[in-house]
Amino acid sequence: MKTFSETTAILNQAPENEPERQLYFIDRCREILLEKAAEKGRDLTACVNTFGCQMNAKDSEKLIGILKQVGYRIKETEDADFVLYNTCTVREHANVRVYGRLGVLKRYKDENPDMVIALCGCMMQESEVVDKIRKSYRHVDLIFGTHNIYKLAELLFRRLTEDTMQVEILESAERSVEELPAERKYPFKSGVNIMYGCNNFCSYCIVPYVRGRERSRKPEEVLAEVERLAKDGVVEVMLLGQNVNSYAYDFPKLLKKVSEVPGIEHVRFMTSHPKDLSDDLIEVIRTTPKISRHIHLPLQSGSSRILKEMNRHYIKEAYLSLAEKIRTRIPDASITTDIIVGFPGETDEDFEDTLDVVRKVEFDSAFTFIYSKRTGTRAASMPDQVPKEVSQERIERLLKAVSETASKRTGLLVGTVQKVLVEGLNEKDPDYLTGRLSGNSVVHFAGPKELIGTFVSVKLDEAKGFYYLGSLTEQED
Numbered sequence: 001m002k003t004f005s006e007t008t009a010i011l012n013q014a015p016e017n018e019p020e021r022q023l024y025f026i027d028r029c030r031e032i033l034l035e036k037a038a039e040k041g042r043d044l045t046a047c048v049n050t051f052g053c054q055m056n057a058k059d060s061e062k063l064i065g066i067l068k069q070v071g072y073r074i075k076e077t078e079d080a081d082f083v084l085y086n087t088c089t090v091r092e093h094a095n096v097r098v099y100g101r102l103g104v105l106k107r108y109k110d111e112n113p114d115m116v117i118a119l120c121g122c123m124m125q126e127s128e129v130v131d132k133i134r135k136s137y138r139h140v141d142l143i144f145g146t147h148n149i150y151k152l153a154e155l156l157f158r159r160l161t162e163d164t165m166q167v168e169i170l171e172s173a174e175r176s177v178e179e180l181p182a183e184r185k186y187p188f189k190s191g192v193n194i195m196y197g198c199n200n201f202c203s204y205c206i207v208p209y210v211r212g213r214e215r216s217r218k219p220e221e222v223l224a225e226v227e228r229l230a231k232d233g234v235v236e237v238m239l240l241g242q243n244v245n246s247y248a249y250d251f252p253k254l255l256k257k258v259s260e261v262p263g264i265e266h267v268r269f270m271t272s273h274p275k276d277l278s279d280d281l282i283e284v285i286r287t288t289p290k291i292s293r294h295i296h297l298p299l300q301s302g303s304s305r306i307l308k309e310m311n312r313h314y315i316k317e318a319y320l321s322l323a324e325k326i327r328t329r330i331p332d333a334s335i336t337t338d339i340i341v342g343f344p345g346e347t348d349e350d351f352e353d354t355l356d357v358v359r360k361v362e363f364d365s366a367f368t369f370i371y372s373k374r375t376g377t378r379a380a381s382m383p384d385q386v387p388k389e390v391s392q393e394r395i396e397r398l399l400k401a402v403s404e405t406a407s408k409r410t411g412l413l414v415g416t417v418q419k420v421l422v423e424g425l426n427e428k429d430p431d432y433l434t435g436r437l438s439g440n441s442v443v444h445f446a447g448p449k450e451l452i453g454t455f456v457s458v459k460l461d462e463a464k465g466f467y468y469l470g471s472l473t474e475q476e477d
């Protein structure tokens, strides 16, 4: 352990500007950890466990980048010297899982007292959560939020030099630092943030509170990042934002420009809010084959009354006509969605409206959720919270309806040849590969692992509900 005056001197000498300041702390952490590794006579390891959405997945790549730079070897299991949970709080269930696992980590720490346990992400932006951890989970070493992930090395330095739990949560984003090292999970594809935060305040949703106000990155910055990625071997990017349609600088134009970056063969994007999906966007997708034939268009509810309570700014009929427009103009595009059942006050009639939209739009697939009350949101204090059994029954009926429309949609492509990006080995059978269609469904087919990360043509032989079985082919569609 460094002496107090050594530590103070290091802190005093730290540069003020970013990213220099973090690069400085990366070096200082590295010195300390190298010493520790020598004492132990082995590598130090780190494990990052990511909950939640693509935003968190992207943040974790940045966090892993920093952890590698400070000298940890990354491993998949939690018997590591540094364990970080990047948390999600969009539904209660996500929180419960984190508390459960913290109990398990305590046992690892009893065996390895030097272990550093860190928590970050959306859950940490809630003060009740941090209070609870301070009180009841005292084996946690480091807590930070969604606005300061770039400071991991600085915070870790503090934890390595002071023997107390370090907590730093910022209320809003003071800056975002994109120049630090990041480690991609896949060498051939990558998410790219085009915006952070959300201003929509859907009444059930906690994201605007934990991710802060909407901030769009400048198109030049996004394009420069995509160019860097392409030079580094990335062939597919996914542009990320809670509502890409409210991107401050012309989203359709950005999408088109990204698709023109040399080396980029396919561009995805997530998520589109139905209230402001423009004709321009539809047109750009229609006329640009490199843009994915997939629009994720969260419905949330099919009842205009509930949609109003949800603060979604569209009615059932507007959603239906938007979906119809997409189906007409881009017939090969898939439409997927998110649906919540059991929103406060949802009646059987409201739920029938949701089923009606599912049947009319014929979603290619859908994520379905039982409404979960989130403290601080407007819906949390609404009357008539729906009983659990009612929501349970509704979600089962909904799933059935969705699997019917999904089978019908997947059935349409059987027999065709599609270009797919080979993403990896099949999880169940390593002689099989798994690829993803432009429309986002997956296909399993026999093939050599050397094809991973490349685009190949696959004949879709059989539809299995949400996915396909296929065979490699030379033939073009």
Ligand code: SAH
Pocket (backbone or CB within 6 Å): 090, 091, 204, 205, 206, 207, 241, 242, 243, 271, 272, 273, 298, 300, 338, 339, 340, 369, 370, 371, 372, 373, 374
């Ligand atoms: N920005 C995206 C959604 C991000 S959260 C959008 O607007 O579409 C992902 C999904 O989680 C949401 O689409 C919604 O269906 C679901 N969700 C959000 N808050 C929820 C809550 N309190 N209970 C249940 N599901 C919720």
Ligand code: SF4
Pocket (backbone or CB within 6 Å): 198, 199, 200, 201, 202, 205, 206, 207, 208, 242, 243, 273
């Ligand atoms: Fe949540 Fe609505 Fe923002 Fe999506 S658009 S993140 S559902 S508030």
Ligand code: F3S
Pocket (backbone or CB within 6 Å): 051, 052, 053, 054, 055, 056, 087, 088, 089, 090, 122, 123, 207, 210, 211
């Ligand atoms: Fe969860 Fe945060 Fe994403 S709450 S869904 S990880 S933005």
